[in-house]
Amino acid sequence: MNGLLTAAVAGLTAGGAYALLGVCVVFTYRLVAVINFTAAAIGTTGTFVLIALHEAGMxxxxxxxxxxxxxxxxxxxxxxxxxxxxxxxxxxxxAAVTVALLVGIVAVGLRVTGGQHPHHFPELFPGSAFRLAGVEVTLSSVLTIGLAILFTIVADLLLARTRTGLQLRALSERPVAAELIGIPVQHLSLLVWGITGAVTTFSLMIIAPQRSPDFMSLSLLVVPALAAALIGLFRNFWMTLIGGIMTGVVEGTTSVFGSLSQYRGAVPFLIMLAVLLWLQRGARWDEAR
Structure with missing residues (x-):
């Protein structure tokens, strides 16, 4: 039981990153109507810039x-x-274009960073924050979850209570009409892309030391982020937040079971499959009747 709890707590760091990446995916989708498969690859690019500079002595x-x-x-x-x-x-x-861009970014990234050659990822926030039921909770776990909650709150408040949020909603729902009434569509769209790029980069810098140290593995973290976004139906920031954290926790607990630990990478796909089947339950029930 203690081993299961330890594994679940260990999954909180990844869960916080999945939640933050998932909220960024939902943020982009709600504001510019794009399912962004490049989200993690963008953050990975910035992370490897950090690594290159740090290895050079900066x-x-x-x-x-x-x-x-x-x-x-x-x-x-x-x-x-x-x-x-x-x-x-x-x-x-x-969505297909962002998949193609993901493939291109990964191909270039692997070439520039030496393929599967491992790199040393500096820990931005090493150490333990506190103990939970006898298990050490790392500072990285607390920070990623805290950032995910903060970004969720900011995104919700921005869309619901600010003039910029109103303009962003108009940009997403009626882009042509928004441009005709004078809303700076291009500038707002670039602002959305820039914000998500910065947030995903910082989140991957935090989680990178706990992951496989190569460009492709970090770029494919978009998969659990999309699983979290799907749990939130690409609309609800809070459900996406919860979904991302739970995905990390479930992924962590599989490491306790020897026969299942090798399949932990399949957890996000199984979650997406379960959500899609759940969403189709009404149509299947109607057909059955």
Missing amino acids: PLAPAVLIGIAAGTLVGIAIGLIMMTWFAEANASSK
Whole structure:
């Protein structure tokens, strides 16, 4: 039982990152109507900029800031691509474009970073925050979950109670009409892409030391993020937050069971399958009747 609790607590760090990435995916989808498969790859790019600078001898703090700036710029560049050539495309086409961009970013990233060659990821926040039922809860776990909650609160308040939030909702729901009434559509869209790029980069910088140290593995963290977003139906920030944390916890607990630990990477896919089947239950029931 203690081993199960330890594994569940260990999954909180990943769960916090999944939640934060998932909320960013929902944020992008709600505001610019794009399912962003490149979310984790954007953050990975900024993270590897940090690693390259740190390995070259730059102090950690400025390397972190430059890495976050790099992730922000990559996010803005992808947003510019989507707005320039695919603004009028449907949701499926936009999603397909971001998948293609993900493949391209991963291919370039693997080439630049030496393929599967492992790198040393500096721990931004080492140490323990407190003990829970005799189990050490790391500072990284607390910080990722705290950031996920903070971003969720900010996103909710921004959309519900600010003029900018009203403009962003108009941008998502009626982009042409929003542009006709004078809303700065392009600037707001790039702002959304830049914010998500910065947030995903920082979250991956925190979780990277606990993951496989290569470009592809970090980029594919978009899969559990999408599982969390699907739990929130790509609309509800709070359900996405809970879904991301629970995905990390379930993934962590599988490591206790020897025969299942090798399949822990399949947990997000199983969660997505379960959610999709649950969403189809009404249609299946109607057909059965």
